[in-house]
Amino acid sequence: MRKFILYITVFTLVLTIGCTQIPKSEETGLGPEGYEGIASTEEIKKENSSLKEELEKIKTEFEVLEENYLRLVKNNESIISKLEETESKLEIISSEDIPEFKSEETDKDSIVSYLNDTSKLIDDSIKGIEIISSGESVVFRTLGYGEEYSQIFIWDEGENEPVLIDGAVIEKGGSYEWLGKYILIKNKDKNKVLDIENKKITGSFDEPQKLQLLEGTSAILLKDKDNNFVLYDFINDNSKQINLDNNKYTDFDLRNNIIVFSGAYVENDVEYEIRASIALDKLIEAFDTEGSEEAESEEIEDSV
Known part of the structure; x- marks a missing residue:
């Protein structure tokens, strides 16, 4: 009887142990069946890395497309600019009136190149473009256009067009020369x-027999058509006559x-040569003195 009871007890114990269920996780609240279909951490990292690589690839392709687009836009703008410049040159060539100049490239070298290239295209002996100076500003003149034979322009860097200087006209047979930093139109x-700096004609006077710029000033000493010696300030447009006998001094x-x-x-059938001199600073000082129409000649010494 005891033996039977022992077998039943052991069998019951084994059966009970074999049927015990695993409890749900305390952290997630899921049992083993709840994890079916959920990727592991390594799989998630691998998927994220793949997505990141794909995103970088798309980003690179987009940047390439953007660069190509900007390059095309720039090329189109350059083509349009060159077409407009060519059209401008053709108009200059065919124009009978004072032409209009225009360039998209506004640095000094490009302006000079534009004018030189245009000049080469003008196959006409009575027309042309001459660059006078390419210093701080490009100074040039046209030849054979419009009613006036030659017109002077000034073109500054950074500007698409030059400035036509009112009154800066050189007649046919006329000329120009440098007068210090100014241009004398003859x-x-x-x-x-x-x-040039102020882009205007600043003074005018009758053609003299002789003239000399007084360096460091805006004054010139000239001998006019009546043999008078005159100091003329072309910036302030005023003049003073030097008190000398113009029958003797020539x-x-x-x-x-x-x-x-x-x-x-000549006196008593004897010819005399004479000299008179004055220091330049004294002459300028006399010129700057207000209230006198004639420069004083006290500093001038005669010799026979």
Whole structure:
């Protein structure tokens, strides 16, 4: 009887142990069946890495497309600019009136190149473009256009078009020369001074027999058509006559900052040569003195 009871007890114990269930997780609340279909941490990392690589690839492709687009836009703008510039040059070539100049490239070298290229295209002996100066500004003139034979322009860096200088006209047969930092326009009956910095004609006077710029000033010493010696300030447009006998004195020279006037006269059948001199600074000082129409000649010494 005891033996039977023992077997039943052991069998019951084994059966009970074999049927015990695993409890749910305390952290997630899921049992083993709840984890079916959920990827492992390594799989998630691998998937994220793959997505990141795909995103970088798309980003790179987009940047390439953007660069290509910007390059095409720039090329189109360049083509349009060149077409407009070519059209401008063709208009200049065919124009009978004063032409209009225009360039998208506004640095000094490009402006000079534009003018030179246009000039080469003008196959006409009575028309042309001449560059006078390419210093701080590009100064040039047209030849054979419009009613005036030659018109001066000034073109600054950074500007698409030059400035036509009103009154800066050189007649056919006229010329120009440098007067310090200014340009002296010499026409048949009238001379003009072009102030490049301020882009305007700043003074005019009748064609003299001789003139000399007084360095460091805006004044010139000239011998006018009536043989008078005159100091003329072309910036302030005023003048003063030097008190000398123009029947005796006929010439002047600048020597070591001294103005020397010279001439000759005849008396009692004897010819005399004469000299008169004045220091340049004294002459300028006399010129700057207000209230006098004539420069004083006290500093001038005569010699026979």
